[in-house]
Amino acid sequence: MRPYHVRLPERKGQRVSQHPAIELVGIDKSFGAVHANKNINLKVEKGTIHGIIGENGAGKSTLMSIIYGFYQADRGEIRIDGKPLDIRDSQTAIAAGIGMVHQHFMLVENFTVLENVMLGAEGGQLLAKGVSGARKELKRLETDYGLDVDPDALIEDLPVGKQQRVEILKALYRSADILILDEPTGVLTPAEADHLFKVLKVLRDQGKTVILITHKLREIMAITDEVSVMRRGEMVATRKTAETTVEELAELMVGRRVLLRVEKGAAKPGKVLLSVKNLTVKDARGVTMVDNVSFDVREGEIVGIAGVAGNGQSELLEAIAGIRKPASGEILLDGQPIANADPARLRALGLAHIPEDRHHMGLVLKFEEYENSVLGYHRDPRYGRGALLDLKAIQADAVEKIEKYDIRPPNPRLKTANFSGGNQQKIVVAREIERDPKALIIGQPTRGVDIGAIEFIHRRIVEMRDAGKALLLVSVELDEIRSLSDRILVMFAGKVVGEKTPDAGEQTLGLMMAGIAA
Amino acid sequence: MEFYDIVVSILGSTIRLSIPLLFTALAGLFTERAGVFDIGLEGKMLAAAFASACVAYVTGNAWLGLLGGIGVSILFSLIHGFASITNRGNQIVSGVALNFVAAGLTVVLGQAWFGQGGRTPQISGEARFSPITLPFVDAMRDVPFIGPLYVHVISGNNILTYLAFLAVPITWWVLFRTRFGLRLRAVGENPGAVDTAGISVTWLRYRAVIVAGFLCGFSGAYLSIAQSAAFIKDMSAGKGYIALAALIFAKWKPVPVMFACLLFGFLDAFANFMQGKAVPGIGEVPVQIFQALPYILTCILLAGFIGVAHPPKAGGVPYTKER
Amino acid sequence: ADIKPALVYGTGGKFDKSFNEAAFQGAEKYKKETGTDFRDFEPTSDTQGEQAIRNFASRGYNPIVAVSFAWTSAMEKVAAEFPDTKFVIVDSVVKLPNVRSVVFKEEEGSYLVGILAGMASKSGKVGFIGGMDIPLIRKFACGYAQGAKAANAKIEVLQNMTGTTGAAWNDPVRGGELTKNQIDQGADVIYAAAGATGLGVLQTAADNKKLSIGVDSNQNHLHPGSVLTSMVKRVDLAVYNAYKDAAAGKFTGGIQTNGVKEDGVAYALDDNNAKLITPEMKTAVEKAKADIISGSVKVHDYMSDNSCPM
Amino acid sequence: MSTASVPLPNWITYGLMPLLNLLVAFFISGLVVWWIGEDPLAALKLLIEGSLGRGDAIGFTLFYATSFIFTGLSVAVAFHAGLFNIGSEGQAYLGGLGAALVALALDRYVPWYVTMPFAVIGAALFGAAWAFIPAWLQAKRGSHVVITTIMFNFIGAALMVYLLVNVLIVPGKMAPETRTFLPGGQLPKLDWLMAWFGLKLGPAPFNVSFLIALVMAFLVWVLIWRTKLGYEMRTLGISPSAAIYAGIPYGRTVIIAMLISGGLAGMMALNPVMGASARLQVEFVGGAGFVGIAVSLMGRSHPLGIVLAALLFGILYQGGADLSFEMPNITREMIVVIQGLVILFAGALEYMFRPAMVHLYQRLKRA
Ligand SMILES: Nc1ncnc2c1ncn2[C@@H]1O[C@H](COP(=O)(O)OP(=O)(O)OP(=O)(O)O)[C@@H](O)[C@H]1O
Numbered sequence A: 001m002r003p004y005h006v007r008l009p010e011r012k013g014q015r016v017s018q019h020p021a022i023e024l025v026g027i028d029k030s031f032g033a034v035h036a037n038k039n040i041n042l043k044v045e046k047g048t049i050h051g052i053i054g055e056n057g058a059g060k061s062t063l064m065s066i067i068y069g070f071y072q073a074d075r076g077e078i079r080i081d082g083k084p085l086d087i088r089d090s091q092t093a094i095a096a097g098i099g100m101v102h103q104h105f106m107l108v109e110n111f112t113v114l115e116n117v118m119l120g121a122e123g124g125q126l127l128a129k130g131v132s133g134a135r136k137e138l139k140r141l142e143t144d145y146g147l148d149v150d151p152d153a154l155i156e157d158l159p160v161g162k163q164q165r166v167e168i169l170k171a172l173y174r175s176a177d178i179l180i181l182d183e184p185t186g187v188l189t190p191a192e193a194d195h196l197f198k199v200l201k202v203l204r205d206q207g208k209t210v211i212l213i214t215h216k217l218r219e220i221m222a223i224t225d226e227v228s229v230m231r232r233g234e235m236v237a238t239r240k241t242a243e244t245t246v247e248e249l250a251e252l253m254v255g256r257r258v259l260l261r262v263e264k265g266a267a268k269p270g271k272v273l274l275s276v277k278n279l280t281v282k283d284a285r286g287v288t289m290v291d292n293v294s295f296d297v298r299e300g301e302i303v304g305i306a307g308v309a310g311n312g313q314s315e316l317l318e319a320i321a322g323i324r325k326p327a328s329g330e331i332l333l334d335g336q337p338i339a340n341a342d343p344a345r346l347r348a349l350g351l352a353h354i355p356e357d358r359h360h361m362g363l364v365l366k367f368e369e370y371e372n373s374v375l376g377y378h379r380d381p382r383y384g385r386g387a388l389l390d391l392k393a394i395q396a397d398a399v400e401k402i403e404k405y406d407i408r409p410p411n412p413r414l415k416t417a418n419f420s421g422g423n424q425q426k427i428v429v430a431r432e433i434e435r436d437p438k439a440l441i442i443g444q445p446t447r448g449v450d451i452g453a454i455e456f457i458h459r460r461i462v463e464m465r466d467a468g469k470a471l472l473l474v475s476v477e478l479d480e481i482r483s484l485s486d487r488i489l490v491m492f493a494g495k496v497v498g499e500k501t502p503d504a505g506e507q508t509l510g511l512m513m514a515g516i517a518a
Numbered sequence B: 001m002e003f004y005d006i007v008v009s010i011l012g013s014t015i016r017l018s019i020p021l022l023f024t025a026l027a028g029l030f031t032e033r034a035g036v037f038d039i040g041l042e043g044k045m046l047a048a049a050f051a052s053a054c055v056a057y058v059t060g061n062a063w064l065g066l067l068g069g070i071g072v073s074i075l076f077s078l079i080h081g082f083a084s085i086t087n088r089g090n091q092i093v094s095g096v097a098l099n100f101v102a103a104g105l106t107v108v109l110g111q112a113w114f115g116q117g118g119r120t121p122q123i124s125g126e127a128r129f130s131p132i133t134l135p136f137v138d139a140m141r142d143v144p145f146i147g148p149l150y151v152h153v154i155s156g157n158n159i160l161t162y163l164a165f166l167a168v169p170i171t172w173w174v175l176f177r178t179r180f181g182l183r184l185r186a187v188g189e190n191p192g193a194v195d196t197a198g199i200s201v202t203w204l205r206y207r208a209v210i211v212a213g214f215l216c217g218f219s220g221a222y223l224s225i226a227q228s229a230a231f232i233k234d235m236s237a238g239k240g241y242i243a244l245a246a247l248i249f250a251k252w253k254p255v256p257v258m259f260a261c262l263l264f265g266f267l268d269a270f271a272n273f274m275q276g277k278a279v280p281g282i283g284e285v286p287v288q289i290f291q292a293l294p295y296i297l298t299c300i301l302l303a304g305f306i307g308v309a310h311p312p313k314a315g316g317v318p319y320t321k322e323r
Numbered sequence C: 001a002d003i004k005p006a007l008v009y010g011t012g013g014k015f016d017k018s019f020n021e022a023a024f025q026g027a028e029k030y031k032k033e034t035g036t037d038f039r040d041f042e043p044t045s046d047t048q049g050e051q052a053i054r055n056f057a058s059r060g061y062n063p064i065v066a067v068s069f070a071w072t073s074a075m076e077k078v079a080a081e082f083p084d085t086k087f088v089i090v091d092s093v094v095k096l097p098n099v100r101s102v103v104f105k106e107e108e109g110s111y112l113v114g115i116l117a118g119m120a121s122k123s124g125k126v127g128f129i130g131g132m133d134i135p136l137i138r139k140f141a142c143g144y145a146q147g148a149k150a151a152n153a154k155i156e157v158l159q160n161m162t163g164t165t166g167a168a169w170n171d172p173v174r175g176g177e178l179t180k181n182q183i184d185q186g187a188d189v190i191y192a193a194a195g196a197t198g199l200g201v202l203q204t205a206a207d208n209k210k211l212s213i214g215v216d217s218n219q220n221h222l223h224p225g226s227v228l229t230s231m232v233k234r235v236d237l238a239v240y241n242a243y244k245d246a247a248a249g250k251f252t253g254g255i256q257t258n259g260v261k262e263d264g265v266a267y268a269l270d271d272n273n274a275k276l277i278t279p280e281m282k283t284a285v286e287k288a289k290a291d292i293i294s295g296s297v298k299v300h301d302y303m304s305d306n307s308c309p310m
Numbered sequence D: 001m002s003t004a005s006v007p008l009p010n011w012i013t014y015g016l017m018p019l020l021n022l023l024v025a026f027f028i029s030g031l032v033v034w035w036i037g038e039d040p041l042a043a044l045k046l047l048i049e050g051s052l053g054r055g056d057a058i059g060f061t062l063f064y065a066t067s068f069i070f071t072g073l074s075v076a077v078a079f080h081a082g083l084f085n086i087g088s089e090g091q092a093y094l095g096g097l098g099a100a101l102v103a104l105a106l107d108r109y110v111p112w113y114v115t116m117p118f119a120v121i122g123a124a125l126f127g128a129a130w131a132f133i134p135a136w137l138q139a140k141r142g143s144h145v146v147i148t149t150i151m152f153n154f155i156g157a158a159l160m161v162y163l164l165v166n167v168l169i170v171p172g173k174m175a176p177e178t179r180t181f182l183p184g185g186q187l188p189k190l191d192w193l194m195a196w197f198g199l200k201l202g203p204a205p206f207n208v209s210f211l212i213a214l215v216m217a218f219l220v221w222v223l224i225w226r227t228k229l230g231y232e233m234r235t236l237g238i239s240p241s242a243a244i245y246a247g248i249p250y251g252r253t254v255i256i257a258m259l260i261s262g263g264l265a266g267m268m269a270l271n272p273v274m275g276a277s278a279r280l281q282v283e284f285v286g287g288a289g290f291v292g293i294a295v296s297l298m299g300r301s302h303p304l305g306i307v308l309a310a311l312l313f314g315i316l317y318q319g320g321a322d323l324s325f326e327m328p329n330i331t332r333e334m335i336v337v338i339q340g341l342v343i344l345f346a347g348a349l350e351y352m353f354r355p356a357m358v359h360l361y362q363r364l365k366r367a
């Protein structure tokens, strides 16, 4: 392993060698049946900030983890500074000067910042020797980059933004020349994100190479030198940022020109069906995630909630769905208070819920398809009498839904895990919509779902609206929100910061989502 | 008998009875801090007791006996590691399985080799760790208060007893003052952090279970060639589980582990002392109450009524990157 | 006549150096004398005892000796199933015509070793450590206490039982710990009536340079110079006689009670403990023996009224 | 490529792999036998003859199997709800108390078939009661049920010894056990069932509780795969987060699953206590609760698999007893070794052969 810090000379923009910092040749990776990276080729030039964009599940994290030695590619070659390097583990990657900030932080929560930074680079068998050196080095990094954190604070006591700093410090402490950041801004406030970008620019100007993964095209345009686009496991294009446009990138990312406009007429809103009043929700650590939020959803309308991931939308949905107990506030369904009802009772009252994460919540992947088609409704008298389940009735019902929603393969006895993502989502959607609920709350309805299925699901959602149901939609895809919603609420830092109509420009909404304008 | 003499006698007994718990609980501390649950402590202790007695009997050397116990105990640890680290099997199931294998194999082999119903022959002399008399015992004997304590509690134990108490600060030092300890604690909380720091999770956890095997070797040897003078079937008699209870009771911290083991040893010693004696006003207290007390205390602790015990976060979960 | 003898041990195991080993010795002696081999079995749990006895019976073994009271109900069942097979149970009574029940007057043997303990003790305190807490073991304790008091009226007898289940016969660690307790309390002679647990008692006494008393078999050789004597219970004779009687066609059922008079219980004196037994002690214990035989001394049997006058 | 997510057909997952695991366990046991200088094949022959060779041998085999069906079902029911109940041993012990109290109370007044239903309820109730506290602690306080059930095994043993030694013992008797039940408190033997197959039961204590065990196996099957409660338990067992989403109450489901598990374990006591020895004895469970873990793992937590695995372990227990009788060098503890190895290979190492299987299967499919 390299000594834990080598101070690099200041090399403003100058190229040391002509080789790219990283070159990937024919990288291929499968997880079982999922082909996450298909024959990827990529060059990242030294001293640049290289953006990588792509939809959820496109394979970005997988590719970066391969470079960092966290996963091993099934095929292909990685060249660092022109030389092929067999990266079998992260140790090799670290030794080659690669540092990575993972999408999900890799920190030991009950350790101090200092311990986390030192982990793996302790500088000797005994801790005592390394500690003072590490303290000094942290101090230096703090002054050089303005990355200040208390070295003796416990990670679990730090806010996420600071935790991310620790991750960056970890990489810098190991004197990484190539820094990979996987969706770093998803958890940052705009101010924090701006600060991060300043740091990245300083790093680049020192000759380091940065790879930045993000969903946000604005960020790509603002900071990167080059940008590569991934779609469904493939690397579809690389562009100089200066020579491309947001529109082109969007098209490359989703593989078609403009997003489908959902055919729908004007909404005919009726009486208020779902009403949220002064709702506050806290997470397990007691941090306020939803802050005094109030709004109504009427019959016959779709209310969309826009916002950057992590601004409280998930918690809001879960609170309404009875999965999370609100700290305070009221939720009314058709005038009835439901803030403390459990999900089973909410279903009985006519509130259906398409959860954000089908694998984690919406489905039991080891169940057969028909068993999932009644999840949550299994106590309904239609599916059995007394204590017993009526499997025949359930299967007949499942077959009906399979036909109606064109779920493939049309086999109710197939294990749910063996359906593709899009078809799995259809199973969930069919179950929740076909119950004919009064109100439906929907999280990320089309995450990781193909275009055909997106269209189908969107159409069903609009049909529900036209049938006079109240729908609440949460999605991090602004386009989806804009094309489906009749009204849009924007959430930022747990608060609803404003309401717009779908005609509001992307710009306006984007600014609101960033907490800049209301 | 003077009250103070009773106290001294019970304390001496407490020490002797808590040593196997202490070694074993420290062993558990290492694996569980590394995120590998180990119900198999009981089996390792038993297997080590058997191996120690066999080797000591054959070679006539207690130290070789200890070595034999350590070797077998580490072998069991490696099987546990192979199942739960390499093959990502269920750690509890693996531990339970090893307890059975140890309980059965010791008797099967013991019977086959010695034909004494699973017992090893009695061992004596050099083959056994005998009590050591510390210097100044005679001079101290008549010193009031401290004297009896020194003579009957501090002196007169075998070498393994002193090693057990030495193991406590060493464990603390290793866990909190060395690189190995830092990494070990980290891997029990978030193996991903260790992995991405360029450290092999597998090898680290293997080292943790090997250390546990090493320590269980001592507890086994203590049972068969220090505390008694032969292996007897099932001689661990649930001590592995009590050690586990002590570990939980001590919230996975070395010094509290020592006190928890002393407490449980004391309960045992006190039960022995109280046996057949009547408590004024209550009458004879059933020994079963003392026998059950460590378990009851542990349940109360687990229920969070006296401070919640948080096990290492990644404990019990095999580390997988690819789903 | 040729016989096919079998032997079922108690759960302490064949080589407990005590009760079961005595039974084994008896069978070995018969084998040596007659050349007739025997089959034996060591059950490790209660359910196994019954199966073993039945296995022997159904395979034509005869006579079948089962040592330990633990097989009482098993014997009741199996002996009834095989009325033509001869059975012997030791330490318990089964009232069937084809069963011989051999019981011992342990109180008498314990009385004798109690006298030796009382005389050998310098501290005026002697100890008793029993195995499982059952009337049979209290009987040992009671006889011992009577003997010790007879030798020294002011003597204090400390008593402990190892446990309340079968595991108490096999727990030398606890045995040792209880011994240490008694030593700490001042006892300098400790009598173990605890099966394999007694090994821990004798060991601890030797480690602490105190005297101990063995039980059932002659255990004097285990720690020469530390084992004062042993209360020998002639289980070996019970086994040996059963085989011999059966071979000679003289096997009888019913209850056989063996006391000092019948030489069924005794104290052991051999080279290993010769130095520990002073002439005065020898005289005293021999006198007690004679008194018991003559009936002028009557040792109270705990099991006769479930109480001990001490 | 990782093989973890490649699906395999059921006949491999539920047929071939357990069989393979079992074979490895047996192979290693054979090595142990060979190591101690005996002939493994001869031993195997004795084991099979001793367990299946005669009517009474089969009777004993089925007697042991009966206990293992109960404890296997007990472990499996908890397992389906994602709980690892190591406490079947203690729950069975307490169940014995329930059965014995019923038998002692009724045997003088009524025939066995009147006593039986009450005894079943008594045994189940006491077993369930002993599972309740660990269940409650898991449900409401988050204490890990594995640790608490282990603790409760020991607490239960202490309690039972206390009761037997101080309360239930027949005064003056040596062994701490209750009085012998009259026929009204005994479960009759199944001689007639054996006679159907032309076998003589002899003294083997194969009794009516076997039929109760089979009924329970069927009921457990219905519970797990045909009832709403079973559906909820399985959901919770596979995906706790999906269970929350579906509104399945965690606490209630955990407690009910553990109560059923404890009840099944408790019923095991009917077999030895009322079916065989007709009295309550110390340590009568004799490890059957732990065998239940092996049986459940081996049987892949399916009642049919459990019945088959229980038979296998019945063969091991009876055959092993006979084997140790014929070959004194191989003690009965050999079956404990085999049991441990089965748990190791069928449980902890169940996926050891999976990658190889996947490769083989894929090659087969391609060919
Ligand atoms: N450890 C894993 N085991 C199995 N499958 C995985 C694993 N990691 C990722 N996948 C699958 O590989 C595909 C690519 O995932 P990856 O995390 O690389 O996507 P991503 O582009 O980073 O998406 P996101 O924007 O949501 O982070 C997905 O289908 C995902 O389900």
Ligand SMILES: Nc1ncnc2c1ncn2[C@@H]1O[C@H](COP(=O)(O)OP(=O)(O)OP(=O)(O)O)[C@@H](O)[C@H]1O
Residues within 6 Å of the ligand: A032, A033, A034, A035, A365, A417, A418, A419, A420, A421, A422, A423, A448, A449, A450, D005
């Ligand atoms: N978690 C999983 N476990 C097992 N198999 C899976 C899993 N996820 C996906 N698969 C398998 O991988 C195949 C491809 O899944 P994936 O979700 O990548 O499909 P897709 O190409 O994205 O399809 P769609 O367009 O419908 O989303 C599925 O048909 C399924 O058999």
Ligand SMILES: [Mg+2]
Residues within 6 Å of the ligand: A060, A061, A062, A103, A182
């Ligand atoms: Mg990602």
Ligand SMILES: [Mg+2]
Residues within 6 Å of the ligand: A420, A421, A422, A448, A449, A450
């Ligand atoms: Mg997909």
